[in-house]
Amino acid sequence: MVKRLLRSGLVIATALTAPFTLAAVAQAQQSNAVNTLPPALRAAVISGNGQTVTNVINTLSGGNVQRAGALAQQVVAAAESLLATNPQAAIQAAAAAVTIVQNTPVQTGAPQQTQTVVTTAARIFVSPLVQQVNPTLAASVATQTLAVAQAAGNNASIAAVATAAVATAERLVATNPAAAVQLASAAVQAVAAQTVSQSAPQQTVEVVTAAARIIVQPAAQAAAPATVASISTTVVQVVSNPVVYQSSPQAAISVMSNAYTAVTSQAVTAAAPEATQTVTQSLNQASTNTALSQANNTNAAQVNAILARTTTTTQQTETPQATTQQQTTQTAQNQVNTPPPVVTEEPPVNTSPR
Template identity: 60%
Template sequence: MGRFHSAITVALLSAGLGLSSVALAQQAPQGNRGQQGQQGQSQAAQPLPPALQAALQSGNPQAVGQAIATLSGGNPQRAAALAEQTVKAAEQLLNTNPQAAVQIAAAAVETVRNTSVQQSAPQQTESVVTTAARIFVTPQAQRVVPEAAAQLAVAAVQVAAATGNPTLTASVANQAVTAAERILTVAPAAAVQIAAVAVQTVKDQPVQQNAPQQTMQVVTTAARIIVQPEAQRIAPQIVATIAATSVQIVSNPVVYQAAPTAAVSVMANAYSAATSQTVTAAVPTAAATVRSELVQASQTQSLTQANPTNPAAINSILAGTNPVTGQPLVVNNQAVQQPISENRNLNASPS
């Protein structure tokens, strides 16, 4: 069976990618080793139906989606099985044709976006999303098709959230925002969009309760994105929303306790972004909203118990200094300046 499947794989790759016979001969043993490592995954060991093979070779995601729909005949479990086979085949194309890999994976993710498919085949749905995440997080995908990889990331996060599996959701969101940070310089709008979807997803309480460390990682990366001037310039309204939501998330004691220093860094970056001239010009209430969240966090006793320096750290942020680095908070090349009266009010607040 292993040799038969290798022959099918080699034929598919040869037809779709024009690889030489020498290259295919070199790849075949690697494929066998990969199959041995995936024993027990029956769908990965089955050859693709001819119609789906043809759609994959075309590289057309619409054709792939149509082939899955036709072959499944309205059976959601069959659709999930075909989507799983499809996304695994897409992953095999990453090194040779990352654009096709991303587009084909997107078609597979769209298949399992269907609620009936998720409910009928939850394990295969999760497998599709997990494999798609492995694709969009790769340097190949981000370098060749950064915006398509971003769209795949957003779709994968949305489907993961729809499964109701909090650990899966946090994991995929974390991979997505990691990809977002990497493509920020070449596709800033897409990067900010991913960050917004990821942060909104981990705002869900079950996600925070079941995966506080990964939740913290998501907002930490998102906060590094929104502090960048290009992110603020291209999507100031979204940056303002991410800033406020990030502070709310890290102010949850469960998340804060996972990494207090990281939580303070998120607060500092969020405040830096919210008080930037670019963001405040587009969203005049952004600074006040984040400031209010910070004041409330400074007065939350459970946060102070986890980190006795929490009130002083937040006071430092509102005074325009990053308490982690000791350096001035800088936005748009200008240090943050806050009214002295406001700092005095915070000093007088109970901790």
Template identity: 35%
Template sequence: MNIGFRSLIAAALAGTALTAFSAFAVDADPKVVGRAAIVQDVVKGRTTLTDERVIKLDDILFAQEQVVTGPKSKALIEFRDGTTLELGPNGALTIDKMVFDPEGGKKDKAVSISRGLFRLVSGAAAPDSSTTIKTPSGTIGIRGSLIAGVVPSDANQPTVFVGGSGNFTVTNGAGTTSFTGGQAVAVSGRNQAPTPPGRVPDVVAGAVVQSISSTLGTTPPSTPPASPGTQQAMNLANTVPATQQQQQQQSTQNNLPTPPATGAVNLPAGTQAAITNNAPSTPQQQQQMANYAAQQQQVNDQAQQRATQNVVQGLSTVMNPTQLANSVNNITAGNPRQGQTAQNASGLSQQQLAQASTQAALPPALQAAVNSGNAQQIQQAVQVLSGGNPQRAAVLAQQVVTRAEQILATNPQAAVNAAAAALQVVANLPVQTTAPSETLQTTVIAARIFVNPTAQRVAPETVANGAASAARIVTNPTVYQASPQAAIQVMANAYGTVSSPGITATNPNAQATVAQVLSQAAQANGLNAANQTNSAQIQQILGQQAVTFAQRPAAVDQQRGATGATGVLDPSETPLRSELNSFQASPT
């Protein structure tokens, strides 16, 4: 039986033969993207013009498969990362690709919706993640999220997207606009720019939400568990390296035409006129959309928890402990809030996860640059390895600063230089906009390095400049909103760094620089809207002159290889560590 190279090795190393599903043995097929978790009435699928089939409950779905619903039917697709996508009556979509390689930390999902009501809820996360939905009028990039919308069958009606939770960007040939949970965007055609969220009245967003709720339900329905054979097919596909998945899925692109609709898909009555006239929103309508966003955030969190648990439990049947630990660490890096769920589902200890994280190798060129502490080489390596992709650059920067923290005790100069280089990468606005979660996580770790007394002693100027840079980065509202409390802790560590005696002695202007950045952040409307206590927390930081570390037993120092006597100051024991554990990222 051919179960794929990585899966075969996993089974051998784990001392198993995948006996749990031996009666349902299947090949590792990278073209498997998920399954039909719910099917109502007649739903059809095809990957070529001549292989149309009726999709039944639990049927496996494939890359490039077109899914079509009739006038009385609807479907819920469960992708192998646990993401769910619902399609209402008279809908048509094509699954362009679904790459999910948890061990490699990569996810890339693309769906084209030609018409229909839809709702998408994200599943298990990955640090390098991309999800897009293409419609006739524009393409929406989705991050961390729950989103719903209507793609009308009448080209004269605009497509309307309503954000539930997360961050979104709609792009077409005429422009780009971004929005978040509780906001809506309308796109009238590829030659007309998407409307800014403030131009779509809340009455329109509410009407679209009501239409979707009455058709698909107020929240995504519970799905029955997959059959053993279907589950095993998805588990095995998740062990295939991302590059192989991409190659196999791209080789089957068919560009199928959209079949004629058997019934109309329309916007709710009156919504098109309300968009055109920019009808004002009442306070009650605004509150309704705010309540909707809060509710959908809870729905999204619960769905991601279920997806994480199911995915990791599936991986545990086809991976050895090291592979599984790498996958859990990557899922946690993509969404730290689900880290505990992933660990519990894996059955692995914290020590096993930490060991796998330490052993995870950077690309050789980047590894050498980090170990040498050559900031210029680090930035050049990131630029080459990312290929100009800001999402990939952010992931690499996070890996760099993670490695920097690991070598802080043995090579503090190299660690400081590497942390500063990583901050230079995420200081670029396109990186912050595309990957706010990774940007914030990179800044969290860098700030933790800079506040370390050893780092301040060996490189005070680099540390002072890095602390100021970290403070500036987290005041970008997009980055700040990924986790306001993590951003606040970065500010605290940055100000504590430049307030320390060693830094004020060598860089007397550093404290004033960071204080100015924080003072402006305390008055920033965007930050105060995201965190009602933002101003008060920053004022509290500015009233403190240093960061105090908790003391810890000498045994901990010896275990970690730290230098110094009992009670040596260690930023891994600051509140920032606990904050990182509960870090609210925008998962995909």
């Protein structure tokens, strides 16, 4: 009896203390990542002033690009550890790290550190916590990170960062539709490159599908009609690529439907009347494309229905927007979840970055 009571008490005690233990572990991880920074850099990160963080990195690196890359890598690791407790400081520090690796000499001299910064920054800017406290900076960091990924030329990284960027844009559209459209446009252009779409067709579909959900919204059309027109023409061309189309035919049809709805809206037609003709021509070609029909035997009928304006907007009828945004964000977080191995060209600054 006594033994049973002791065992029961142990189980209860374990259950009660487990959450505190997990919290302690998380706190320890955060403290470790921040404490590995040099004192001046640690103070700058904790202050939440991104410009100060950038200045301190430049000072400490003394023009050594490998050291700058290593410091940026340490900073973005510290930033990620701050996400749960101080998302504002996290996105400011991430912005500083991305600013450092935007420099071409750093990308060339510290490519592995640059890749780690890109991967980690994407996990930070796509976080709902960050988007809640500073959506404008999140969008800015997303744009910068995507540009660095494109400069590095890693197709898998470009696709993953573009997925995170468009997820960020979709969360932003309700409060800042103009910024959302611009970010969605950058993401679409990134995956529109043939090398990216051919090597990552599923992620390409995810990016253009989310972008099409953005441009079909009246607020987006009113805020940036010319950019909406450009996105409309591009996403239809992207999903008309047989490799991309075959990865998800019905998603491709959904993109075509939303793009056609957007480009034929009053606001977009007034701003870019030629876009309707371009999209219509692309859809006509898609309806007779043998490769597309082989992947989807109803392709011709579905595309012709879009042209007849009988296909309803999928953003309204198929998936509630809030649920879709959550799914897109989760997908984006999963895709940037595992950073590549890090090779440090010189001994770490103060302590090992990771």
